[in-house]
Amino acid sequence: MVVFACAECGAVMTARVARVALPDHSSQKYGHDLLSGLLEPGTYVVDPGEDRPWEPRQPEPEPEEHGVRLQTYCISGPPNRIGIAPGDVRGTVFIPDRLGGCCCGWDGQYGPNLACAGCGRPVATRVDDCGFWQVVWLEPDAVRPVAVDGPVQRVLDWPELPSTPPVDALGFWSPPWEAAVAVALAHLLAVSGGKRVSVPDGPVAEAFRRAIDILFPPGPPERHLVLAGPGLSAAITDIALVPRHPQTGEAWPCDAGAVVPMAADVWTYLAYHDDRRLVPAAHGMPAGVRRDDPPPLLPHHLFRPDGRVFLSTLERLAPVRQPWLRRIYDRVKDRPYMDPFV
Numbered sequence: 001m002v003v004f005a006c007a008e009c010g011a012v013m014t015a016r017v018a019r020v021a022l023p024d025h026s027s028q029k030y031g032h033d034l035l036s037g038l039l040e041p042g043t044y045v046v047d048p049g050e051d052r053p054w055e056p057r058q059p060e061p062e063p064e065e066h067g068v069r070l071q072t073y074c075i076s077g078p079p080n081r082i083g084i085a086p087g088d089v090r091g092t093v094f095i096p097d098r099l100g101g102c103c104c105g106w107d108g109q110y111g112p113n114l115a116c117a118g119c120g121r122p123v124a125t126r127v128d129d130c131g132f133w134q135v136v137w138l139e140p141d142a143v144r145p146v147a148v149d150g151p152v153q154r155v156l157d158w159p160e161l162p163s164t165p166p167v168d169a170l171g172f173w174s175p176p177w178e179a180a181v182a183v184a185l186a187h188l189l190a191v192s193g194g195k196r197v198s199v200p201d202g203p204v205a206e207a208f209r210r211a212i213d214i215l216f217p218p219g220p221p222e223r224h225l226v227l228a229g230p231g232l233s234a235a236i237t238d239i240a241l242v243p244r245h246p247q248t249g250e251a252w253p254c255d256a257g258a259v260v261p262m263a264a265d266v267w268t269y270l271a272y273h274d275d276r277r278l279v280p281a282a283h284g285m286p287a288g289v290r291r292d293d294p295p296p297l298l299p300h301h302l303f304r305p306d307g308r309v310f311l312s313t314l315e316r317l318a319p320v321r322q323p324w325l326r327r328i329y330d331r332v333k334d335r336p337y338m339d340p341f342v
């Protein structure tokens with residue numbers, strides 16, 4: 001375990017934390033409600049940020065206002081910024097002139113908004129405005145990790161990992177699902193070589209097939225995506241959809257020709273809940289059943305992956321340099337909220 005300390009004065013800035021993998025929804029912007037925390041208390045992540053093999057965006061002039069350079073730290077920040085749960089921050093004070101212009105909380109648009117209480121150096125950006133997963137991003141150059149004694153983090157075995165249902169308590173498609181499927185879809189495109197891919201019927205088809213129909217060139221499938229992971233057959237001949245461990249970030253080891261990693265909680269649901277459809281189905285239920293058992297809340301539209309998460313994932317994958325994939329990228333970038341994305 002580590003604590004992070006101020007690089008200037010050495011004051012301890014965090015509780016004891018252990019590293020976990022960066023969640024797929026870490027850069028997601030969703031709706032206008034207050035969202036929950038991005039990370040479990042006692043954990044931290046490192047966001048590689050601008051680690052892109054190909055930069056499709058033109059650099060934009062950065063506006064100056066009252067001598068403060070406007071930046072957006074909430075969605076993207078400096079490379080290797082460190083994310084922790086807001087409750088794990090210690091010994092910081094807000095920087096008053098970095099807090100303006102937000103709605104229900106802070107979004108970090110003016111740069112780091114937390115300073116070390118000891119020496120005053122800006123050290124972190126708290127993000128808790130509506131539409132953002134709540135998190136504090138430590139500036140990688142302003143803090144340093146210090147190893148401390150603490151309970152050793154136990155890495156969960158694959159079968160112990162929990163699953164996340166696709167619909168949240170209010171009856172909306174789960175935003176982390178929309179992000180996780182978007183990330184997997186970008187990886188699927190990257191390994192497909194531009195050839196159309198078939199997917200198994202059931203939840204995998206409900207999550208991916210419409211997007212494949214829209215994004216891939218028409219024609220019969222030449223490649224085949226199959227689930228592979230704990231408890232499933234290892235005999236995969238083409239593309240394997242495998243779980244990615246939430247603590248280590250490692251993909252399920254597999255001999256398939258190509259591998260598409262997916263957040264393990266979503267993968268587990270896809271693999272083991274074949275009886276549940278990802279499309280609204282309550283109205284097809286027999287009246288006698290519905291009388292005794294009110295239908296669950298179900299979304300009013302088909303499942304759609306997050307278009308902006310899809311784009312930001314694709315930007316970091318080397319195959320996006322290839323013209324066929326660049327064309328798909330450009331098409332989605334022009335209309336990121338259009339079918340098949342949300």
Ligand SMILES: [Zn+2]
Nearest residue numbers: 006009116119
């Ligand atoms: Zn300090």
Ligand SMILES: [Zn+2]
Nearest residue numbers: 032103104130
């Ligand atoms: Zn708001």
